[in-house]
Amino acid sequence: MTYAIIGFGKIGQALAHAFARKGIEVAVAGRRPPDALAPQARAIGPTVVARSLKDALHADTIILAVPFGEHREVANALPDWSRKTIIDATNTYGVPPEDLDGLPSSAFLAKAYPGAKLVKGFNHLIAATLAGDPVVEGGHRVVFLSSDDENAMAPVAALAKQLGFAPVNLGRLGEGGALVHARGSTWGPLIFQDLFKKSQ
Template sequence: MSCAIIGFGNIGKAVAKAFAREGIEVSVATTRDPESFASEAAAIGPTIIPRKLAEAVEADIIFLAVRFEAHPDVAKTLPSWQGKIIVDVTNAYGVPDEDLGGQPSARVVARAFTGARVVKGFNHLVAAVLDQDPAAHGGRRVVFLASDDDGAAAEIGKLTENLGFAPIKLGGLSEGGLLVQARGNSWGHLIFKDLVKFD
């Protein structure tokens, strides 16, 4: 399964570092020309491949690490996202609840990416924590996952483990998504929690 990260800010780079630590290849893209961030990608590791946005969205699994407000523009890149898994790493902090129609932010993202299987994940840790080796305090740093598609959640759970984290599934987007989202001026009970699981 091919992977890509759309967005190369602090969170996108932190996710890229997780891939680099395990020597797993991942494409990275922004709306900018890949040459403009090629040196930053190279500094993270040789498995971090800068690509044009149109190339990166061909991947099977796409980590959406852009500002929440930018997700509709990314969604327009393809007419259909059928067969792809979108890992929603966004947070809608500062976005008024009425703009979300009373829905969890992950549901809003899912509507934009027609046909995709959406998994909310990797968004509850701040970049400075996500950036670190997930082997912490004798355990593994926890990543919460929420999805309405059990198969997609299982697939991202396996990838999460391959990246060294401990995945914990929270259920569907409406239940689990609410626990790990920042929206408006509030946040769910599990957002920004840095937890470690001991095997």
């Protein structure tokens, strides 16, 4: 399984730290060319590799950490999204609900990636918390996951565990997943909740 983070702002870098901490190779790409990202990527860890957007999208699992308004630009960079898993770490705070056709933001975003398996995840923690060690107080920091594709959930939950987090399945995007979606100028009730699961 190969991984890429698209977007190398605060959230993208926080996720890169999580991969580097576990020695898992991950490609990173953003608006700037790879040679501009490379020093920052190397500073995070040797397994974080700056790539062009085109090259990064060869990965099996792609984490979207771009501003929500840029998701179509990423989608247009690849003609075929089948066999790809997309982890949507974006947020839509401030986006009018009518601009999303009344859908949860991830369901709206999924329309731009036909054929992909989409999971909402890694979006509810602030960057500084997400970048930190997920092992806290004898347990593991929780990440919430939701998807309308049951087959997509297991590999993303496995990745979250590999990164040291405790995945919690909230179910479908429009049901439990609504708890981690921003709507207009309102944050979902689980956004910013820094919870941890005690080790058994």
